[in-house]
Amino acid sequence: xxxxxxxxxxxxxxxxxxxxxxxxxxxxxxxxxxxxxxxxxxxxxxxxxxxxxxxxxxxxxxxxxxxxxxxxxxxxxxxxxxxxxxxxxxxxxxxxxxxxxxxxxxxxxxxxxxxxxxxxxxxxxxxxxxxxxxxxxxxxxxxxxxxxxxxxxxxxxxxxxxxxxx
Numbered sequence: 001x002x003x004x005x006x007x008x009x010x011x012x013x014x015x016x017x018x019x020x021x022x023x024x025x026x027x028x029x030x031x032x033x034x035x036x037x038x039x040x041x042x043x044x045x046x047x048x049x050x051x052x053x054x055x056x057x058x059x060x061x062x063x064x065x066x067x068x069x070x071x072x073x074x075x076x077x078x079x080x081x082x083x084x085x086x087x088x089x090x091x092x093x094x095x096x097x098x099x100x101x102x103x104x105x106x107x108x109x110x111x112x113x114x115x116x117x118x119x120x121x122x123x124x125x126x127x128x129x130x131x132x133x134x135x136x137x138x139x140x141x142x143x144x145x146x147x148x149x150x151x152x153x154x155x156x157x158x159x160x161x162x163x164x165x166x
Contacts, residue, residue, distance in 0.1 A: 002035075002062040009034040009060055012117050024121050035060040039071075039121065043160055047129050048153055052160035056088070056124075058117065068093045068111035071120065075163045078155050080131045080142035089137035092123045 013034065016026045029036040037058040043049025053075070060069040071093060073086040081089050091109035136142035145152040 005060065005062055005064040006034045008065060009037075013037065016117060019118075022118065022121070024118075026117070029057065035062070035064075037069075037117075041121070041125075043163075044125055044129060048156040049128055049160050052163040054163060056086070058120075065113040065115075067095050068115075069117075069120070071124065076159050078138075078141050078144075078152070078159055079128065080133055080136040080138055080145055081127050082141075083137045084140075087137070088124060088127070089135075090123055090127050090132075092120055 013026060013028070016022060016024065023041055025040045027038050028034065029038050037060070038055065039058060040053060040055045043052035043054060054073065054077075055075050056071055056073045058069045058071050061067045071088040073082060073088065075086075077086065083089060092111055092115065094110045096111050096113070131142075131145060133142050133146060141152070144155070
């Protein structure tokens with residue numbers, strides 16, 4: 001099973017590395033391990049993240065693409081849908097099917113084996129631009145955004161600046 005996953009990941013990595021228009025720089029953390037990728041991207045223009053450089057690690061399961069990878073930001077983030085430890089919490093990264101504990105989320109929004117890494121990255125960008133306060137991973141950031149949007153924006157911009165100073 002892992003062999004199939006490795007071949008798929010290898011192929012997708014090559015496609016993403018060739019695609020200069022994607023806006024993402026992808027590579028392996030360790031050349032011998034296709035299950036751990038590093039992704040670096042610039043913050044989207046005209047957003048709070050503009051000018052920032054963001055780095056995350058994708059860890060793929062051995063049964064990829066049946067299950068999604070875990071994505072974790074290494075850049076410090078202050079966002080309702082990113083856990084304090086950097087893990088990204090969005091529907092597309094949830095295992096396939098429906099979750100009886102989460103009726104907000106349809107099976108269509110969750111991971112499907114047909115989706116690729118590019119879909120995940122696009123979803124993460126859209127999550128950055130449009131936080132979902134309905135199911136926050138970082139309660140403090142969600143409360144901050146709800147109660148003090150200007151203060152929240154200021155903190156996000158500070159972290160964005162910090163992302164390029166480091």
